[in-house]
Amino acid sequence: MTAPLTMHARVVGALVLREARVRHGRTQFGYLWAIVEPVFYVIMLSALFSAFRGRAPFGDSMGVFFATGILTYHLFRNLTQQLGGAFEANKPLFNYPVIQQIDAVFARVILEVASWSLIVLVVMAFVILVLDGPLPNDILQCVMASALVILMASGIGLINAVIRRKYFAWGIMFNVATSPLLFVSCVFYTLESIPSQFRWYLALNPLVHGVEGVRMGYYLNYRSSELDLGYLLWWGVGSVFLGLFLERFTRSIELQ
Amino acid sequence: MIHFRNVSKRYATTSGRHKVIMEDLSMDIPRINIGILGHNGAGKSTFLRLLAGTILPDSGQITRRAKVSWPLGFAGSFHRGLTGIENIRFVARIYGQDTERVVEYVREFAEIDDFLYMPVLTYSSGMVARLAFGLSMSMNFDYYLVDEIMAVGDQRFRQKSQEAFNTKLAKSNVIMVSHQDSVLKQYCDVGAVLHNGRLTVCDDLQQAMDLHSENQKHPAIGA
Numbered sequence: 001m002t003a004p005l006t007m008h009a010r011v012v013g014a015l016v017l018r019e020a021r022v023r024h025g026r027t028q029f030g031y032l033w034a035i036v037e038p039v040f041y042v043i044m045l046s047a048l049f050s051a052f053r054g055r056a057p058f059g060d061s062m063g064v065f066f067a068t069g070i071l072t073y074h075l076f077r078n079l080t081q082q083l084g085g086a087f088e089a090n091k092p093l094f095n096y097p098v099i100q101q102i103d104a105v106f107a108r109v110i111l112e113v114a115s116w117s118l119i120v121l122v123v124m125a126f127v128i129l130v131l132d133g134p135l136p137n138d139i140l141q142c143v144m145a146s147a148l149v150i151l152m153a154s155g156i157g158l159i160n161a162v163i164r165r166k167y168f169a170w171g172i173m174f175n176v177a178t179s180p181l182l183f184v185s186c187v188f189y190t191l192e193s194i195p196s197q198f199r200w201y202l203a204l205n206p207l208v209h210g211v212e213g214v215r216m217g218y219y220l221n222y223r224s225s226e227l228d229l230g231y232l233l234w235w236g237v238g239s240v241f242l243g244l245f246l247e248r249f250t251r252s253i254e255l256q
Numbered sequence: 257m258i259h260f261r262n263v264s265k266r267y268a269t270t271s272g273r274h275k276v277i278m279e280d281l282s283m284d285i286p287r288i289n290i291g292i293l294g295h296n297g298a299g300k301s302t303f304l305r306l307l308a309g310t311i312l313p314d315s316g317q318i319t320r321r322a323k324v325s326w327p328l329g330f331a332g333s334f335h336r337g338l339t340g341i342e343n344i345r346f347v348a349r350i351y352g353q354d355t356e357r358v359v360e361y362v363r364e365f366a367e368i369d370d371f372l373y374m375p376v377l378t379y380s381s382g383m384v385a386r387l388a389f390g391l392s393m394s395m396n397f398d399y400y401l402v403d404e405i406m407a408v409g410d411q412r413f414r415q416k417s418q419e420a421f422n423t424k425l426a427k428s429n430v431i432m433v434s435h436q437d438s439v440l441k442q443y444c445d446v447g448a449v450l451h452n453g454r455l456t457v458c459d460d461l462q463q464a465m466d467l468h469s470e471n472q473k474h475p476a477i478g479a
Contacts, residue, residue, distance in 0.1 A: 006352075007352075010349060010350065010352050011350045013349065014346055014349035014350045015350075017346070017349070018335070018338075018342075018346050021338060021342060022335055022337060022338065092332040092333045093333050094310055095308075095310055095326050095327060095330055095332060095333060096310075096326045096333065096347070096350060097308045097309050097310055097324055097325075097326060098350050098351060099350060251312050252311070252312040252313065252314055254311055
């Protein structure tokens with residue numbers, strides 16, 4: 001039975017409100033923590049590079065360079081992890097016939113993107129105002145590259161959630177398997193700085209194009225000869241369709 | 257009406273075998289009060305969840321042209337960190353109801369006063385049950401699904417609950433699982449017996465109860 005769109009919309013809306021209230025409810029500084037983590041990374045990386053290298057991998061501002069990398073990486077990591085747990089976390093709610101399991105995934109996409117956007121505003125304000133970083137050159141391109149990362153992370157997150165219907169341990173396995181992404185996604189170096197014979201391999205990682213795409217928009221004179229946002233788009237479209245397809249045909253599996 | 261077309265449902269057991277809950281069931285469920293009987297583990301609760309659509313059959317199709325409730329008095333969805341009011345508002349929202357109307361109804365009904373503004377984790381189990389029952393009564397459904405009616409609260413509150421439910425049943429129907437014959441007799445017009453994957457519908461409730469007692473004498477397959 002396919003529920004009418006308005007029903008999905010109001011269920012997703014109610015879930016967003018509920019989760020927003022619940023998510024950081026237990027600790028008083030819950031929302032603050034979500035901002036502290038990326039700021040901490042930016043400061044730590046800036047300090048490390050100041051000590052050992054003296055200047056940023058690109059541009060004059062370490063803050064901007066690391067923030068663009070870390071924030072884009074966090075967008076992917078948080079979305080895939082949060083969506084992966086969407087079914088388990090909301091299991092009791094599926095006793096209400098009006099709530100479809102996929103609604104919980106949509107709600108988490110909205111919630112994650114909203115809170116990430118807020119974090120980006122705060123972190124970038126800190127980097128620009130306090131660390132004296134430059135303003136973005138082409139915000140629209142930054143938004144577009146981020147949107148492509150959101151699309152792909154949503155698709156992969158949905159696939160994760162579907163796999164976890166049957167194999168609970170998949171969540172941990174995925175986290176372990178993707179933990180090297182922090183090091184192979186151009187978070188603290190540029191793709192151009194990689195020797196050309198390895199560059200092609202690194203460019204197979206779709207997240208590289210997300211990070212490089214954001215920087216391409218941020219900096220006026222950023223160079224990235226391998227950047228291919230179309231490649232990232234295909235990953236996004238492919239994973240979303242695969243996720244929706246798998247979700248549709250595994251609905252009779254009961255959550256463990 | 258709820259229509260079952262060739263519906264099958266089975267569960268894998270730990271021994272690698274399958275327990276058949278429902279085998280190729282086709283039937284139309286009319287707007288009538290139905291009591292479901294069956295021994296423990298026959299799949300009565302599973303049948304209710306198939307009716308509600310909260311689980312799907314392995315094969316076959318179930319179509320609903322009716323509003324089916326969540327299990328009467330279900331409280332498992334309440335988030336313990338949220339207040340009673342926040343939990344009520346959530347359910348009102350997913351059903352597209354006026355949140356303030358529902359809150360007012362439940363406030364009136366549950367009689368837990370200021371606890372409505374406290375997190376559910378501070379409630380006694382009786383208070384949770386009153387909140388849950390009040391919420392079930394605050395909206396209208398074509399079918400109310402009942403998995404064992406729990407008596408909630410003191411004599412006065414029980415009477416109030418029963419009156420509210422009886423009022424609902426003027427326009428709604430009930431599909432009920434219960435082991436208490438007296439409860440079934442009070443609410444149900446017909447009986448359906450679930451046994452070894454087959455559902456037998458009897459137009460007379462007493463007939464269903466007799467069949468059920470007869471089934472009890474024979475060991476169930478796979479149980």
